[in-house]
Amino acid sequence: MAMKFSDVKVHNEIELCEVGDVETKDKIEKALLKERISFFIRWKDKGLWGRVFGSRDSTGVICVNDLQREAAEACVRRLEKEENIQVKFLLQKVDKVYF
Numbered sequence: 001m002a003m004k005f006s007d008v009k010v011h012n013e014i015e016l017c018e019v020g021d022v023e024t025k026d027k028i029e030k031a032l033l034k035e036r037i038s039f040f041i042r043w044k045d046k047g048l049w050g051r052v053f054g055s056r057d058s059t060g061v062i063c064v065n066d067l068q069r070e071a072a073e074a075c076v077r078r079l080e081k082e083e084n085i086q087v088k089f090l091l092q093k094v095d096k097v098y099f
Helices: 022-034 047-052 066-083
Strands: 013-019 039-043 060-065 088-093
Touching: 013 022, 013 066, 022 039, 022 060, 022 066, 060 066, 066 088
Parallel strands: none
Antiparallel strands: 013 060, 013 088, 039 060
């Protein structure tokens, strides 16, 4: 018996927040994993010179499923107060389809 897959592509991710350093990204990543919130991180391209000189100051955008937006936002805001980190909340739909 062959499996049937739907041709419908679901596109329901939102850009939750933007982080500017790896330490902040690690803290948010651990907090989201602890809360069992699914996410992915899209790193903005540093360009040729950033790759050549190995710049560590790259910007990442943490994206989550829209159904988990409220829980993820509460988790990051709580972490912002507890750990004194700086993030820029975007809370907008991902503008690209990756598949």
